[in-house]
Amino acid sequence: MSTQSFTNVQSGQMPPALARADVDGPLVSIRDLRVYFDLGGGGAFDKLFGGQTAKRVVKAVDGVTLDIMPGETLGLVGESGCGKSTLGRALLRLTEPTGGQVIFRGRDLAHLTQRELRGARRHLQMIFQDPYASLNPRMTVGQIIGEPLETFKLVGSRAERDARVRELMTTVGLSPRFIKRYPHEFSGGQRQRIGIARALAVNPDFIVADEPISALDVSIQAQIMNLLEQLQRERGLTYLFISHDLRAIRHVSDRVAVMYLGKVVELADARTIYDEPLMPYTKALISAVPVPDPKIEATRRRVVLEGDVPSPINPPRGCRFHTRCPFAIEQCKEVVPPLAEIKPNHFAACIRISPEEPHIEQVAPGDAPGLRQTGRRLAQ
Ligand SMILES: Nc1ncnc2c1ncn2[C@@H]1O[C@H](COP(=O)(O)OP(=O)(O)O)[C@@H](O)[C@H]1O
Ligand code: SF4
Ligand SMILES: [Mg+2]
Numbered sequence: 001m002s003t004q005s006f007t008n009v010q011s012g013q014m015p016p017a018l019a020r021a022d023v024d025g026p027l028v029s030i031r032d033l034r035v036y037f038d039l040g041g042g043g044a045f046d047k048l049f050g051g052q053t054a055k056r057v058v059k060a061v062d063g064v065t066l067d068i069m070p071g072e073t074l075g076l077v078g079e080s081g082c083g084k085s086t087l088g089r090a091l092l093r094l095t096e097p098t099g100g101q102v103i104f105r106g107r108d109l110a111h112l113t114q115r116e117l118r119g120a121r122r123h124l125q126m127i128f129q130d131p132y133a134s135l136n137p138r139m140t141v142g143q144i145i146g147e148p149l150e151t152f153k154l155v156g157s158r159a160e161r162d163a164r165v166r167e168l169m170t171t172v173g174l175s176p177r178f179i180k181r182y183p184h185e186f187s188g189g190q191r192q193r194i195g196i197a198r199a200l201a202v203n204p205d206f207i208v209a210d211e212p213i214s215a216l217d218v219s220i221q222a223q224i225m226n227l228l229e230q231l232q233r234e235r236g237l238t239y240l241f242i243s244h245d246l247r248a249i250r251h252v253s254d255r256v257a258v259m260y261l262g263k264v265v266e267l268a269d270a271r272t273i274y275d276e277p278l279m280p281y282t283k284a285l286i287s288a289v290p291v292p293d294p295k296i297e298a299t300r301r302r303v304v305l306e307g308d309v310p311s312p313i314n315p316p317r318g319c320r321f322h323t324r325c326p327f328a329i330e331q332c333k334e335v336v337p338p339l340a341e342i343k344p345n346h347f348a349a350c351i352r353i354s355p356e357e358p359h360i361e362q363v364a365p366g367d368a369p370g371l372r373q374t375g376r377r378l379a380q
Pocket of ligand 3: 086
């Protein structure tokens with residue numbers, strides 16, 4: 001990535017097609033990203049009044065390292081509360097990261113000034129779970145979709161804005177005749193289309209789609225997923241697709257990252273994650289998803305997860321999954337497993353597996369081959 005491209009990103013004047021061709025490495029590089037929420041406590045005042053004496057910090061995202069490649073859909077999956085939305089928001093700096101880096105086209109977003117950040121935001125957009133909550137009920141569809149066009153000065157006149165809005169409405173499958181209508185006059189699926197049109201208005205490169213279909217009827221979900229796929233093909237978009245729904249993730253993703261309590265615990269291409277998960281948490285998650293082929297389904301072993309996800313306020317030491325892991329041994333309570341490459345381009349965080357012994361069921365009882373490995377490539 002050249003310095004030239006940074007300058008252009010800042011001024012917001014780079015033609016989008018050129019911007020994409022300019023990228024050969026990852027479009028977004030996330031390095032040791034941390035987002036902590038301070039809930040207070042631990043002060044002299046708290047102690048004086050017999051309140052909470054320990055400082056309470058929610059470690060919503062705790063050391064995530066990932067690369068997102070141009071044109072791919074990276075699926076981010078995990079149980080509710082594991083930090084998916086916080087990670088997505090931190091990438092766009094809608095939530096301030098506590099530490100680490102988010103490098104977009106070679107530039108660390110954390111170190112941009114507010115003005116520079118506004119310029120960069122044009123290239124980074126978000127689609128939300130609840131389209132109704134994210135659309136201003138007092139604005140017409142024309143105003144909602146047209147607002148970012150005006151903010152970024154991409155149109156000169158009202159007529160030009162409306163022409164562009166009509167075009168965008170057509171692109172997402174909405175009739176331009178409805179340009180003067182309000183959000184409440186549309187169905188859930190149509191409202192999500194409005195949200196998508198608004199995100200597309202500024203011609204972004206990267207879209208974080210946070211549970212974009214979870215609030216929709218099942219019959220509408222496929223339509224929205226197909227629309228997102230079609231837009232990706234036509235415009236070379238890169239997606240971070242966040243969902244707790246493993247079936248949706250399988251449908252749309254090229255690669256999948258599995259999150260557990262603020263950390264990525266497995267990363268591989270989508271097929272591999274579903275066919276050969278390596279890390280015990282992923283195995284448990286995947287085993288709960290029915291396979292369409294009844295013969296395969298009949299032979300599958302179901303791993304039942306005991307208990308709820310522990311609180312991210314005081315997450316378990318060592319491997320955060322040890323309190324629920326059927327394979328846990330004593331060392332799991334002490335060692336934080338790194339996300340290591342167990343098979344080519346297949347990363348997993350577990351001390352009880354290694355490239356030589358990737359299948360935990362075949363590892364000798366009590367053994368932790370991952371601890372013997374040194375110099376193994378980490379997902380950095
Ligand atoms: N603004 C905030 N203040 C305090 N805690 C937060 C805030 N936002 C999220 N959290 C907490 O961070 C954790 C991760 O939340 P979230 O990123 O929304 O998870 P997910 O999207 O995977 O369900 C949860 O424990 C949540 O309660
Ligand atoms: S490190 Fe230990 S607790 Fe964590 S997934 Fe592996 S076996 Fe389970
Ligand atoms: Mg969420």
